[in-house]
Amino acid sequence: MLYTGRLILVCLVAVVATWCRSSGASPSCSPDKLARYRVSVRTFWTRDRFPKHFPEWRPQAQWSKVIGRSHSKGYIMFREGSPASEGVRMFAKTGRSDKLDDGGGDEIILDTFTAPSALTGAARTQAQFFVDGNHSRVSLISRMIPSPDWFVGIDSFDLCVNGNWLDSITIEADPMDAGCDNGFTFTAPNWPTDPQGIIYRIKSNYPSHPASSFYYPQINRLPTIATFQFIKVKEYDQSLGGRGQASDPIVKIEENIVKVLNGDTDNDREVQLEMEQQRREQEYNNYKSVNESQLSVSNGTSANLVSNTNKDALMDSIMKSYHVRKHKKAHRKSKYRDCRVSDWSEWSGCSVSCGIGEMQRRRQIIKHPRGAGKQCPPLQETKWCGSAKDCPQDRFKW
Template sequence: MLPYLFGTLVLILTCTPLANSKYSEPCVADRLTVYRVVMNTYWSKKDFPKHYPMFRPSAQFSKLIGRSHDESFLLFELNRTASEGVRIFAETGASDVLDQLSQGEGGIYDEFIAPSVLHGVGSTHAEFFVDGNHSRVSLISRIVPSPDWFVGISSYDLCSNGRWVDSVMIEVDPLDAGSDNGLTFTSPNWPTDPRVPVRRLTPRHPNHQASSFFYPDRETLPPIATFQFHKVKEYALSEVFHHPESEILNNDVTDPESRPRETNLKSASASSSLSNGAKKEESNSIIDYVPFPENRKSSSSSSTSSRDKKRKLKKFRPPKDCQVTEWSSWTPCSKVCGLGEMTRSRGILTHARRGGNVCPPLKQAKWCGSARSCSSRNYFNWANRW
């Protein structure tokens, strides 16, 4: 599988790799892979002295919200107007709108969250699921306090050249959601109308001395955060389940229709008729010829004729393949947190006969649930928005 062009572009625009990635197992659809993401933050007064917030609130980062997904899902993109959910989260830390699209919808495979980093320098982590069809990850954390600034990654593909990345570290810059005109960390609410696309904050953008990230003597900003992805483990899933059909022999000898039918001579006239030349029965099925039994009670001429190896026609019924019903709907996930399973099944309409194709698998399963821990009581506690 080649890297998705979109994901590659987003990576180039929003972050810089700090180390070469290592690759492991192939990315396949029926194998679930667990990753751990660690967000390390470096927002210190030493590296970012201008307007550094010391209290009410002090420098910190909000909870980390993430999704693993396929190529159809987009959390945000540079030079594109932020969605309403991203706008609200970047301005306030509220994730209600972002949460409306959850697991199984809009290309999302897993949804995860990591706790807030309560200081400018710190770390937080979470685990999540991916598979061969949902190999991308997007995540976002709000810079607190700020007008509408955040750090994040959009559509980073953990499957590179057809194999899972073992580990990778990505350095990110602060981003501006483009919905608030504030220039400092503690600016009052000043909506941007009309809104502008998501932009990267640099030492010269915004090009204004009041900007908290304005450092004209620097070429680049020091790293404010990094994201590290580590592959934890993989789960293999078999979609083929045992069913009684597998025990049925290809040749169903119990089928009375498949047994050769015995033929008896009913009368001397029938024998005489056959002796004058057996007529082949017309049939669309395969024809077998078997020896005609000798009739000892007929006249000498009939006996002589019957002793000639005349043959009588017999029908051979063709093979009959197994036929099954349509698939049922998928069952609900067996778990709402941790590794779960969804299943569906189908029934047999007609069994295989006389060497026909046996029935295909009658049951399938796929992964579901979330990599989050079931013991995390505050996983859905959105009240703590910072």
């Protein structure tokens, strides 16, 4: 975990204490869990704290807009000890942010956010953004105005600790030098560093040049010039077995109950009707057997003819009954079948035009299950979509 600043307040004290002591990798947050955070940026660039060369006009001490990204581990906005990218270099020197690319698209960047600029050295500004289990880190940057190429920022701070989202945390930020301008004072002219240097932290005794606007050798460290407070606003959970999958359990359960009940009722009714028919046939055959026996006693020849005829008729009846029972048995077996579903439909459009929404796809039941047949799989899948990067600044109410 990397960040540019000092940790001063954590609501989850016990969890973060363990996290800070541990050097190993901590469990990540579930990719099905989404969290919305508010970042509150407070600046303290005042004459009382930083009297040396304090700029009061042309222009007065102020801050650019705050530009942030929530992202995966693979994204780097800036990194202390490394050269600044072209986008960071341009932003630190001129305030232009169009060169700050997203560095890989939606697979790496989840959300792009900005907070309004501050027209005074001591001010407060804020923004909101989303993170999820695959994009749990946040980076942001704000330029000091006026300055050669100085800024404050956070580098890849992970808001997920031991599988849980931090409730609240505040980080102190030190001024940073982008390493692309040789100026020592707030209002120094542009003297490009050639070759370009690395990004480094400005301290009370470094750079150790008496002309430096932040050179205060009589103190151990500079006063706090800015803080970044992250507050969890809300958590969202798809409550799914896996990423991007959803089911409609209420509908599925209701359909299954109806089908099972209907199947049992129809089956019981068929069994009762067949038993009743067999009972009647048995009674009729018994009645015929008694009459035939009486007839054979009174007239042997006729009895033999009738008996042979009745035997043939009885065999025909047995065979017919056998075929009927076989047909009914096969019909009963057809009550036990697996569910069959169609192919997935195309993904729907995103549910929102601004912010984090959902996309869905569905499939239909071709044949419902019967009896002990295999039940239907989920009929709907859902996955996250969208981003707040294109949202207007006033999309949230503070």
